[in-house]
Amino acid sequence: MQLKNANVLLTGAAGGIGSEIARFLAGRGARVALLDRNLDALNAFIEQSPQRERFIPVAVDLLNPAERQQAVQQAVNMLGGLDLLINNAGLMSFRPFADEDPAVLERILQLNTITPMLITRQLLPFMIEQGSGRIVNIGSTFGSIGFAWFSAYSASKFGLRGFSEALRRELDGTGVSLTYVAPRAVRTRLNSGSIYRMAEAVKMNMDEPQWVAQRIVEAIEQDARDRYLGFPESLFTRINALLPRVVDGALRKQNLQMQPFARGEN
Numbered sequence: 001m002q003l004k005n006a007n008v009l010l011t012g013a014a015g016g017i018g019s020e021i022a023r024f025l026a027g028r029g030a031r032v033a034l035l036d037r038n039l040d041a042l043n044a045f046i047e048q049s050p051q052r053e054r055f056i057p058v059a060v061d062l063l064n065p066a067e068r069q070q071a072v073q074q075a076v077n078m079l080g081g082l083d084l085l086i087n088n089a090g091l092m093s094f095r096p097f098a099d100e101d102p103a104v105l106e107r108i109l110q111l112n113t114i115t116p117m118l119i120t121r122q123l124l125p126f127m128i129e130q131g132s133g134r135i136v137n138i139g140s141t142f143g144s145i146g147f148a149w150f151s152a153y154s155a156s157k158f159g160l161r162g163f164s165e166a167l168r169r170e171l172d173g174t175g176v177s178l179t180y181v182a183p184r185a186v187r188t189r190l191n192s193g194s195i196y197r198m199a200e201a202v203k204m205n206m207d208e209p210q211w212v213a214q215r216i217v218e219a220i221e222q223d224a225r226d227r228y229l230g231f232p233e234s235l236f237t238r239i240n241a242l243l244p245r246v247v248d249g250a251l252r253k254q255n256l257q258m259q260p261f262a263r264g265e266n
Contacts, residue, residue: 013090016188
């Protein structure tokens with residue numbers, strides 16, 4: 001996909017992977033509507049950017065249906081059209097599922113799975129009518145390998161991956177494409193202190209947001225159908241799809257190491 005002069009709508013744009021994606025997109029000549037709850041963070045990011053004229057900040061609570069629909073339409077109107085939708089916003093929880101707050105569980109599924117589906121549903125008729133466009137869903141390795149103590153998050157990303165696969169097949173021949181990108185763990189504010197302590201204890205690989213964002217933008221430019229980031233995690237996703245019981249055994253020791261961190265004991 002050619003990104004120069006492309007009109008892009010990006011959710012979860014105020015920090016972490018989102019702001020780095022925005023930076024790369026602007027550097028390639030795209031115009032980007034930045035959607036996030038934190039307007040101050042959006043404005044601060046834009047102010048320090050040398051391509052500030054390429055950004056449109058849109059403050060929105062994506063979990064508020066009426067507010068979300070209005071903000072998405074406002075963003076497209078301000079852009080003057082839409083070529084690329086990037087569903088990046090997300091929530092994470094790291095704890096035993098029996099201890100999960102039901103309200104948090106609902107928010108995770110809503111923001112990570114349902115919201116991308118609803119935004120895509122809102123914009124898809126326009127894309128199909130114009131006969132072009134790309135949808136990018138930012139998933140996770142956790143959407144291919146269900147990790148203990150991340151049950152809600154894993155479920156939400158499994159759902160996003162399934163939606164992406166089904167919709168890609170449905171859109172065949174319409175001119176609208178879909179890219180699913182699955183990073184492994186990333187160093188962002190989405191992670192709690194207990195996650196970082198656990199990651200250090202089990203030697204979990206974690207990537208920097210800038211590296212991940214660059215791979216995402218490259219996948220868009222290369223019209224990739226899907227992209228799994230990081231080795232050996234990208235290999236494990238394939239093994240898990242074919243031989244999940246092998247992965248059960250491989251993760252058993254790590255699961256026990258992670259348990260006290262998930263319970264808040266470390």
